[in-house]
Amino acid sequence: xxxxxxxxxxxxxxxxxxxxxxxxxxxxxxxxxxxxxxxxxxxxxxxxxxxxxxxxxxxxxxxxxxxxxxxxxxxxxxxxxxxxxxxxxxxxxxxxxxxxxxxxxxxxxxxxxxxxxxxxxxxxxxxxxxxxxxxxxxxxxxxxxxxxxxxxxxxxxxxxxxxxxxxxxxxxxxxxxxxxxxxxxxxxxxxxxxxxxxxxxxxxxxxxxxxxxxxxxxxxxxxxxxxxxxxxxxxxxxxxxxxxxx
Amino acid sequence: xxxxxxxxxxxxxxxxxxxxxxxxxxxxxxxxxxxxxxxxxxxxxxxxxxxxxxxxxxxxxxxxxxxxxxxxxxxxxxxxxxxxxxxxxxxxxxxxxxxxxxxxxxxxxxxxxxxxxxxxxxxxxxxxxxxxxxxxxxxxxxxxxxxxxxxxxxxxxxxxxxxxxxxxxxxxxxxxxxxxxxxxxxxxxxxxxxxxxxxxxxxxxxxxxxxxxxxxxxxxxxxxxxxxxxxxxxxxxxxxxxxxxxxxxxxxxx
Numbered sequence: 011x012x013x014x015x016x017x018x019x020x021x022x023x024x025x026x027x028x029x030x031x032x033x034x035x036x037x038x039x040x041x042x043x044x045x046x047x048x049x050x051x052x053x054x055x056x057x058x059x060x061x062x063x064x065x066x067x068x069x070x071x072x073x074x075x076x077x078x079x080x081x082x083x084x085x086x087x088x089x090x091x092x093x094x095x096x097x098x099x100x101x102x103x104x105x106x107x108x109x110x111x112x113x114x115x116x117x118x119x120x121x122x123x124x125x126x127x128x129x130x131x132x133x134x135x136x137x138x139x140x141x142x143x144x145x146x147x148x149x150x151x152x153x154x155x156x157x158x159x160x161x162x163x164x165x166x167x168x169x170x171x172x173x174x175x176x177x178x179x180x181x182x183x184x185x186x187x188x189x190x191x192x193x194x195x196x197x198x199x200x201x202x203x204x205x206x207x208x209x210x211x212x213x214x215x216x217x218x219x220x221x222x223x224x225x226x227x228x229x230x231x232x233x234x235x236x237x238x239x240x241x242x243x244x245x246x247x248x249x250x251x252x253x254x255x256x
Numbered sequence: 257x258x259x260x261x262x263x264x265x266x267x268x269x270x271x272x273x274x275x276x277x278x279x280x281x282x283x284x285x286x287x288x289x290x291x292x293x294x295x296x297x298x299x300x301x302x303x304x305x306x307x308x309x310x311x312x313x314x315x316x317x318x319x320x321x322x323x324x325x326x327x328x329x330x331x332x333x334x335x336x337x338x339x340x341x342x343x344x345x346x347x348x349x350x351x352x353x354x355x356x357x358x359x360x361x362x363x364x365x366x367x368x369x370x371x372x373x374x375x376x377x378x379x380x381x382x383x384x385x386x387x388x389x390x391x392x393x394x395x396x397x398x399x400x401x402x403x404x405x406x407x408x409x410x411x412x413x414x415x416x417x418x419x420x421x422x423x424x425x426x427x428x429x430x431x432x433x434x435x436x437x438x439x440x441x442x443x444x445x446x447x448x449x450x451x452x453x454x455x456x457x458x459x460x461x462x463x464x465x466x467x468x469x470x471x472x473x474x475x476x477x478x479x480x481x482x483x484x485x486x487x488x489x490x491x492x493x494x495x496x497x498x499x500x501x502x503x504x505x506x507x508x509x510x
Contacts, residue, residue: 012463013455016395017447020402024410025440027403043436050444065399072376072400073261076367077360078285139289140356142331143338161433162440169441179448219342232340232506233352 011058011184018051018062018091023069045155046162048087049121052094053106053167054174056181063091082135089253090128090155094120095181096256097203099188100196107171108164121163125155127207127249133214134246138239144218148211195255202252210245217241261316261371268480269311269373274382276481277374283488284366288359290495291504294351297358300491304365313372320368324361331357351506376400381473390469405450406443413442 025044047066051059067087071080097120098106108114133148141147174180182188191199216222217237224241231237272280287300308314317324332353339349374382380393414424417438424435498504 012391012395013398013451013458016398016402017451019395019399020406021444021447023399023403024406024443027407043433046436046440061395062399065396068396069400069403071367072371076281076370077363078289079363141360142334145338145342146334157429158433161430162436165434165437166440166444169437170444173445174448177448177452179451218338220340232348233335234340 014058015062019065022047022066026070045158048091060091064088086128086131093124100256121159130211144214199255206249265312273477274378281370287495290499292506328357
């Protein structure tokens with residue numbers, strides 16, 4: 011798993027770095043065709059891909075300068091690589107390849123949730139630090155993640171999954187089979203991830219745009235750092251609890 | 257394309273203990289967070305600029321000069337238009353944007369200074385000394401070493417696919433993105449072959465033996481580290497005092 015983590019991280023970074031010259035939000039994010047790698051690797055290599063995404067993003071930051079925002083980038087990319095396999099495995103035993111409309115729809119939904127959770131954590135963290143407003147950052151990161159993952163990941167999975175399965179390098183081949191989760195736990199976990207992610211993103215947009223104040227974070231700061239920071243915390247907590255259940 | 261910012265130079269900053277360098281990085285970041293007033297951030301930026309000169313890191317600043325400008329102007333514009341409003345410019349937003357822009361450029365400069373004076377092995381070593389598990393540091397350094405290998409592999413595949421007539425620059429965004437599939441697939445398959453061999457090599461060398469790890473890197477703290485540590489503590493203390501006194505906030509000094 012150590013080697014697979016390093017491979018995922020290096021692959022992610024190797025495709026991230028050349029595109030550092032195409033910034034969308036300077037110093038924070040850029041056009042990232044590499045954003046398909048965490049999702050694809052997540053379905054193939056599970057936990058190794060989650061840590062690999064986080065480390066790969068960190069290595070990419072080594073190229074453009076380190077900063078406190080990278081802590082949130084690390085966390086966001088960890089979740090971006092964690093959500094796809096964790097949610098998919100909890101919901102179905104089917105291979106994560108786009109065979110048929112239901113499987114394709116399921117894949118798109120899981121990728122969408124992963125992309126949104128990643129965007130929410132980056133937007134939340136960097137607004138909390140006062141770097142950029144969630145309204146701008148959350149939206150840009152979500153679109154960047156979503157477009158690339160939805161366009162590239164299904165094709166890559168269709169080609170790579172059968173080959174990796176034949177090579178017996180899928181994470182279940184390496185880690186061994188897992189005891190099936192109780193149905194209530196899988197359903198509750200997946201629901202919490204979905205609800206927590208969507209509500210956190212919506213709350214971030216509304217609070218940062220001055221259209222809503224969370225009752226548990228009814229402060230009034232000029233940059234809305236505290237309102238966004240505390241307002242999103244319980245909602246992100248829901249998503250994390252959901253992931254812990256999976 | 258150079259894949260690292262490290263500048264190999266025999267300067268006192270390069271010779272500092274990796275943990276001290278990490279401490280200095282943290283100190284400058286914390287100090288910059290303490291104040292909002294642009295005028296109070298300028299001295300901190302000046303100290304970092306002097307350290308940059310001492311570390312001979314100016315070529316990296318030149319290399320990333322566009323990034324410095326983009327970060328500054330983008331932050332200034334965004335906060336001017338999104339401060340307590342959406343797409344409505346405000347003077348308060350302009351001041352906050354100015355402060356954040358200087359702060360972000362300060363972070364960028366601090367990060368570049370750190371990366372110009374610290375090799376990735378030293379970063380892993382420092383993280384290990386601070387209690388991070390060995391496997392985490394090892395994975396980071398291994399991944400860092402593999403980046404140029406995969407980068408070269410990707411370039412070779414791009415050339416090969418071009419020879420076969422694949423045009424990467426034609427069509428809309430979606431069509432262009434899809435042309436990355438025949439590049440990513442061979443690179444990933446090649447990476448998996450490498451992973452298999454690498455895992456066997458690690459096992460043969462007793463990676464999972466559970467014995468204490470050894471390293472060729474031996475860093476010792478000296479008088480320079482004490483001096484640097486004092487500078488870090490003094491910087492943080494000064495900015496904490498400014499924050500506690502309310503001098504650093506924009507509201508008190510509009």
